Amino acid sequence: xxxxxxxxxxxxxxxxxxxxxxxxxxxxxxxxxxxxxxxxxxxxxxxxxxxxxxxxxxxxxxxxxxxxxxxxxxxxxxxxxxxxxxxxxxxxxxxxxxxxxxxxxxxxxxxxxxxxxxxxxxxxxxxxxxxxxxxxxxxxxxxxxxxxxxxxxxxxxxxxxxxxxxxxxxxxxxxxxxxxxxxxxxxxxxxxxxxxxxxxxxxxxxxxxxxxxxxxxxxxxxxxxxxxxxxxxxxxxxxxxxxxxxxxxxxxxxxxxxxxxxxxxxxxxxxxxxxxxxxxxxxxxxxxxxxxxxxxxxxx
Numbered sequence: 110x111x112x113x114x115x116x117x118x119x120x121x122x123x124x125x126x127x128x129x130x131x132x133x134x135x136x137x138x139x140x141x142x143x144x145x146x147x148x149x150x151x152x153x154x155x156x157x158x159x160x161x162x163x164x165x166x167x168x169x170x171x172x173x174x175x176x177x178x179x180x181x182x183x184x185x186x187x188x189x190x191x192x193x194x195x196x197x198x199x200x201x202x203x204x205x206x207x208x209x210x211x212x213x214x215x216x217x218x219x220x221x222x223x224x225x226x227x228x229x230x231x232x233x234x235x236x237x238x239x240x241x242x243x244x245x246x247x248x249x250x251x252x253x254x255x256x257x258x259x260x261x262x263x264x265x266x267x268x269x270x271x272x273x274x275x276x277x278x279x280x281x282x283x284x285x286x287x288x289x290x291x292x293x294x295x296x297x298x299x300x301x302x303x304x305x306x307x308x309x310x311x312x313x314x315x316x317x318x319x320x321x322x323x324x325x326x327x328x329x330x331x332x333x334x335x336x337x338x339x340x341x342x343x344x345x346x347x348x349x350x351x352x353x354x355x356x357x358x359x360x361x362x363x364x365x366x367x368x369x370x371x372x373x374x375x376x377x378x379x380x381x382x383x384x385x386x387x388x389x390x391x392x393x394x395x396x397x398x399x400x401x402x403x404x405x406x407x408x409x
Contacts, residue, residue: 112199113145113388115155115162120389122155123198128163131196133203138181139174140190140209145198145385146222147404148254149331152392165198167191169212169222170408173201181206187218191225191359198385200408210363216370220377223403227254228366228375230355231262231306234328237353238304241266247298247317248272250308251288252279254403255330257378258366259306260286265374271298273313275398282401286376295320306330321348328353378402384409 112128133139146167155164169189172182182188189212190197190204212221235241246263250256251272263270264287272288273295274280280291292298294313301322307314308331318327327350369375381394381404391404 110200112163113165113385115158115160115164117160121152121392123164123388123392125386125388128161128199131199131201131203133174133176135177136180137203137205138172138176138188138209140168140170140188140202140204141173142168142170142197142200142202143408144169144219144222145406145408146225146227147391147395147406148226149395150226151195152395163196163199165195165202167222167225168197168202169218176206178206182209182211187212187214187221189218189221189224189363191229191363192355192357198406207358207360210360210367213367213371216367219382219405219407220370220379221367222405223254223377223379224363224366225359226355227403228258229359229362230330230353231255231258232362232366233355234306234330234353235259235262235266235304237351238306238326238328241268241304243267243269244303245269245271245301246304246306247302247320248288248306248308249313249317250274250331251283251291252401253308253398255308256306257283257286257402258375260288261375263287263304263306264289265369268304271302273298273309279398279401282378301325304328318348318350323347325349326351379405381405383407 116124151166172186188209190209246268248259252274271290272283300320302320303325305327325348380401385406
C-alpha cells in the first residue's frame with residue numbers, strides 16, 4: 110500500500126512510498142483511509158522517527174474489515190480514527206475500536222478527520238479545568254487547530270473567552286466563534302485569569318502565569334514557540350499548572366463533538382486542503398503559521 114513514510118532526505122522528512130500492510134488485532138477494525146488531518150505534534154515528531162516509519166494520528170475513511178471480535182462498526186461504515194501507534198498517513202490502518210467513531214452522513218469526512226487530537230484535546234483540557242460559567246478563560250495560539258476548538262467549547266461552557274493570537278490577521282473570525290476579546294500576545298490582558306489553555310509555551314506562558322487569579326489553572330497543551338519558560342514565585346495565591354496530554358479512548362468524545370457539529374454549535378475551520386502528495390507544502394504552511402484552523406490532506 111502507499112503511505113507517507115519518514116525520509117530524512119525528503120522535504121518535510123516525508124514522502125509517498127510503499128509500506129507494509131497493517132495486520133489488525135481481534136479488537137481492531139481495518140480502515141481504508143480517505144483523509145488525513147495534520148497536527149503540529151505529529152509533524153514535529155517526525156524528526157525523531159526512523160526512516161520508513163508511517164506517522165499520523167488522525168485519519169478518516171471507510172471500514173474495510175470489521176473487528177474479528179464482532180464488535181464495532183460494520184463494513185462500509187464511515188469512520189474517523191486516531192492515535193494508537195500512529196500509522197494514520199497510509200491507505201489503510203488498523204484501529205482500536207475505542208479510538209474511532211462513526212461519522213454521520215451529513216458531516217464531511219475530511220472535516221471529521223480534524224476532530225480527534227485537536228478537538229478532543231480542547232474538550233478534555235477544558236473539562237479538567239473545572240466549571241467555566243462566568244470565568245475568564247485565556248486561549249493562547251487561538252487561531253490554530255486546538256485553539257479554535259477551545260474558543261468555541263469554552264464559550265459554550267459559559268466562559269468569557271480571551272483569544273490570544275500572533276497577529277491581527279490571525280484573529281480574524283475568532284469573535285464569530287465565541288471570543289469576547291481578541292488580543293495580540295497578551296497586550297491589554299488584565300488579571301484575574303481563571304483558566305489558561307496554552308498552546309504556545311515560552312515567555313508568553315510565564316507572562317500568563319502572572320495574570321492568574323486565586324484557584325486558577327493552566328493547561329499546557331503545546332509549545333509552538335519552542336522556547337523555555339521561567340516562572341516567578343507568586344506568594345499567597347493558589348494556582349495550578351498542568352502538563353496536559355489527551356489520553357486514550359477518544360471515541361465517545363469524538364461522537365460528542367460531531368453531535369455539536371450537527372447541532373450547529375461547533376464549527377470546523379479547514380484552512381488548508383489538498384492532495385497528500387503535497388505534504389511538504391502543507392507542513393511548511395502549518396509550521397509557518399499560515400493555516401487558520403486545520404490542514405487536511407486527501408488520499409488520491
